[in-house]
Amino acid sequence: MRYEAIVIGVSSGGMNVLKIISAALPTDFKIPIIVVQHVGAHSDSQWIQLLNEKSNLHVKEADEKEKIENGKIYFAPPNYHLLIEKDKTFSLTIDERVNFARPAIDVLFESAAEAYRNKLIGIVLTGSNNDGTKGIKRIKECGGLTIIQDPKTAESPYMPMSVLTAIEPDHILSIENIIAFLIKLK
Amino acid sequence: MQYKDTSDLEISLLLEAIYRKHGYDFRQYSQAHIRRRIMNRMAISGFADVSQMQSKVLNDEEFASELLQDLSITVTEMFRDPTFYQSLREKVIPILKTYPFIKIWHAGCATGEEAYSMAILLQEEGLYDRTTIYATDFNQLALNRAKEGIFSNKMIKEYTVNYQLSGGKESFSSYYTSSYDNVIMNQSLKKNIVWANHNLVTDSVFAEVNLILCRNVLIYFDKNLQNSVQTLFYNSLINGGVLCLGSKESLRYSDLYSEYQEMDNKQRIFKKKY
Numbered sequence: 343m344r345y346e347a348i349v350i351g352v353s354s355g356g357m358n359v360l361k362i363i364s365a366a367l368p369t370d371f372k373i374p375i376i377v378v379q380h381v382g383a384h385s386d387s388q389w390i391q392l393l394n395e396k397s398n399l400h401v402k403e404a405d406e407k408e409k410i411e412n413g414k415i416y417f418a419p420p421n422y423h424l425l426i427e428k429d430k431t432f433s434l435t436i437d438e439r440v441n442f443a444r445p446a447i448d449v450l451f452e453s454a455a456e457a458y459r460n461k462l463i464g465i466v467l468t469g470s471n472n473d474g475t476k477g478i479k480r481i482k483e484c485g486g487l488t489i490i491q492d493p494k495t496a497e498s499p500y501m502p503m504s505v506l507t508a509i510e511p512d513h514i515l516s517i518e519n520i521i522a523f524l525i526k527l528k
Numbered sequence: 529m530q531y532k533d534t535s536d537l538e539i540s541l542l543l544e545a546i547y548r549k550h551g552y553d554f555r556q557y558s559q560a561h562i563r564r565r566i567m568n569r570m571a572i573s574g575f576a577d578v579s580q581m582q583s584k585v586l587n588d589e590e591f592a593s594e595l596l597q598d599l600s601i602t603v604t605e606m607f608r609d610p611t612f613y614q615s616l617r618e619k620v621i622p623i624l625k626t627y628p629f630i631k632i633w634h635a636g637c638a639t640g641e642e643a644y645s646m647a648i649l650l651q652e653e654g655l656y657d658r659t660t661i662y663a664t665d666f667n668q669l670a671l672n673r674a675k676e677g678i679f680s681n682k683m684i685k686e687y688t689v690n691y692q693l694s695g696g697k698e699s700f701s702s703y704y705t706s707s708y709d710n711v712i713m714n715q716s717l718k719k720n721i722v723w724a725n726h727n728l729v730t731d732s733v734f735a736e737v738n739l740i741l742c743r744n745v746l747i748y749f750d751k752n753l754q755n756s757v758q759t760l761f762y763n764s765l766i767n768g769g770v771l772c773l774g775s776k777e778s779l780r781y782s783d784l785y786s787e788y789q790e791m792d793n794k795q796r797i798f799k800k801k802y
């Protein structure tokens with residue numbers, strides 16, 4: 343298998359698409375998925391529990407120093423940046439906000455690009471800011487595969503559109519086609 | 529050790545240079561975090577590569593202290609995580625009340641917001657007069673600001689909400705006076721706080737304390753360093769003393785886990801066994 347991890351960045355409009363994606367992936371989908379979703383600093387973990395109940399995979403919040411495992415979907419905890427170490431474990435920080443966000447998509451994507459190089463897939467979904475653009479550019483520079491949600495199909499098109507100002511992504515797809523694409527990978 | 533990536537080697541050499549020249553040891557910090565901070569500084573200062581920064585760090589004091597600031601993240605809040613302070617009030621204060629004198633250590637206190645929050649809480653519980661708070665950090669600039677106790681007005685609304693959610697009993701504004709764009713914390717809150725420069729990596733035990741708060745500091749360390757700092761804390765706590773970590777920090781992976789009893793798992797409050 344060529345790809346070892348998938349990172350996803352999503353902001354406003356994220357609830358719906360994350361529900362669809364996490365429910366659609368089959369039990370034998372092995373590649374770990376790591377998600378930064380912009381949420382309020384004090385939001386609780388019920389949202390993740392809900393996704394977990396509806397998913398074939400294990401959906402959980404990323405713990406600091408946790409080893410990244412196959413078959414899991416990890417979420418950055420509210421109010422912390424999530425980074426990936428080269429030994430494929432998580433680090434958390436409470437550094438300043440980046441692009442007004444903590445967790446920030448750029449922080450996850452840039453560290454993931456360094457850790458996984460060309461074995462990484464980066465995906466930017468719906469959102470109304472430009473977080474993720476710098477990060478996905480770094481993924482491309484490191485040889486990873488880049489995908490954005492087709493802005494025409496996104497609840498908030500600005501975030502995937504912003505990516506287009508920096509790189510030409512490998513794929514521009516609707517959510518349904520992103521899911522189909524991922525399932526074919528395994 | 530062989531490095532696949534040249535910039536990893538350069539960063540490792542830079543950290544070595546900082547340590548050997550300036551005594552600050554970042555060699556066991558989270559690598560992804562250190563890389564991010566160093567690359568940011570490199571971009572801001574316009575260096576072509578990390579090796580250029582190395583010679584600058586060795587020869588330019590001002591640049592070196594700038595870089596130290598980059599590597600010390602002083603982001604903090606008053607009554608950060610209100611539910612943690614609630615639990616502190618409910619579960620830890622009753623233990624503290626049983627001691628005639630109380631010593632508390634805030635390790636990695638940054639600009640002091642956490643120590644002031646503690647002083648407020650202790651005043652309300654009638655314990656402050658018999659307490660000494662040691663508030664330590666290795667960042668002298670942050671300590672200087674902590675000592676002044678002057679904070680930006682902009683944050684006060686948020687801190688007031690935090691304070692109220694944490695179970696505060698008074699009006700938060702009674703703890704400071706406003707002055708232009710700032711608030712100045714009451715002198716009575718400062719009187720029992722000892723601000724001191726202490727490096728968790730290179731300095732040792734300096735007191736036996738009843739309570740340690742080390743929140744959002746260990747996340748920046750690798751596992752080995754976390755373990756050795758945990759040993760430092762263990763040796764600084766009296767039997768039955770209490771250790772409070774940040775809400776995403778865990779003792780579970782520490783060698784000393786079995787030496788503590790969990791008092792509040794969610795709020796990461798642990799009691800050293802007798």
Ligand SMILES: C[S@@+](CC[C@H](N)C(=O)[O-])C[C@H]1O[C@@H](n2cnc3c(N)ncnc32)[C@H](O)[C@@H]1O
Pocket residue numbers: 436600601602603604605608635636637638639642664665666667670726727728729730742743744745748774
């Ligand atoms: C993110 S702040 C945490 C502040 C506060 N405890 C809180 O949770 O809001 C981390 C602090 O740890 C300090 N720190 C980092 N490494 C340290 C070390 N080796 N020794 C002492 N303090 C350190 C930094 O200077 C910074 O002020």
